[in-house]
Amino acid sequence: MKKRQNITGVILSGGKSSRMGENKSLLKINGITVIEIILRLMEPFFEEIILSTNDPEEYKFLGLKSAEDVYRNSGPLAGIHSALKNSATEKNFVISCDVPLMSAEMIEYFLNYESRSDILISRAAGYLQPLVGIYNKKLLPLIENILEETGSRGNHKSLHRLLDAADTTIIDPAGLEFYSDELFFNMNNKDDYEAIMKRLME
Numbered sequence: 001m002k003k004r005q006n007i008t009g010v011i012l013s014g015g016k017s018s019r020m021g022e023n024k025s026l027l028k029i030n031g032i033t034v035i036e037i038i039l040r041l042m043e044p045f046f047e048e049i050i051l052s053t054n055d056p057e058e059y060k061f062l063g064l065k066s067a068e069d070v071y072r073n074s075g076p077l078a079g080i081h082s083a084l085k086n087s088a089t090e091k092n093f094v095i096s097c098d099v100p101l102m103s104a105e106m107i108e109y110f111l112n113y114e115s116r117s118d119i120l121i122s123r124a125a126g127y128l129q130p131l132v133g134i135y136n137k138k139l140l141p142l143i144e145n146i147l148e149e150t151g152s153r154g155n156h157k158s159l160h161r162l163l164d165a166a167d168t169t170i171i172d173p174a175g176l177e178f179y180s181d182e183l184f185f186n187m188n189n190k191d192d193y194e195a196i197m198k199r200l201m202e
């Protein structure tokens with residue numbers, strides 16, 4: 001597969017993992033860290049990958065360019081903000097660090113989807129899934145307005161405000177042959193971790 005140069009990959013890993021009690025992206029499944037599972041999934045698609053983190057030292061072993069939050073303690077939208085600021089491309093494929101069941105087919109589907117919108121995300125497993133999707137760099141001023149207004153009270157709410165305020169396309173992948181709800185399953189606590197380990201060791 002030829003790596004894409006006109007779209008940057010972004011891995012969000014600047015959260016607190018408070019429900020997990022330890023950095024969830026560094027937990028291991030079948031001997032490799034969850035963040036490496038995500039990176040291996042992303043690498044074939046993107047020439048450039050940015051890691052959104054506030055602790056670049058911890059992730060040095062990945063050898064990625066990293067971006068620290070400008071707006072601290074403000075949740076995932078702040079991570080998207082700093083990644084877009086540091087990105088050289090208009091389009092950016094964003095993925096959360098905690099979805100190790102995501103597939104290459106689903107990423108490919110996003111990348112091939114014809115849309116002129118500034119955000120392309122899905123509604124999957126009964127929820128909007130804003131932490132896997134495509135974000136345009138031209139959203140930066142709008143994102144800054146929202147982050148300035150909501151500050152550290154924002155967290156996930158600020159992301160949903162962005163979805164409402166921006167030109168957002170929401171896809172419904174439910175009927176696709178490769179699709180299953182588990183693709184978007186995110187690992188928040190120890191029970192989720194155990195469930196994912198069990199699933200990946202099958």
Ligand SMILES: Nc1nc2c(ncn2[C@@H]2O[C@H](COP(=O)(O)OP(=O)(O)OP(=O)(O)O)[C@@H](O)[C@H]2O)c(=O)[nH]1
Pocket residue numbers: 012013014015016017018019020052053054069072073074075076078079080095096097098131188
């Ligand atoms: N850069 C950045 N990423 C974040 C921030 N908050 C969450 N994320 C990322 O966004 C994704 C979803 O995060 P959550 O699981 O909802 O939040 P979390 O802080 O990691 O975990 P909890 O403390 O358990 O809520 C993960 O990839 C996080 O690393 C933030 O303030 N900055």
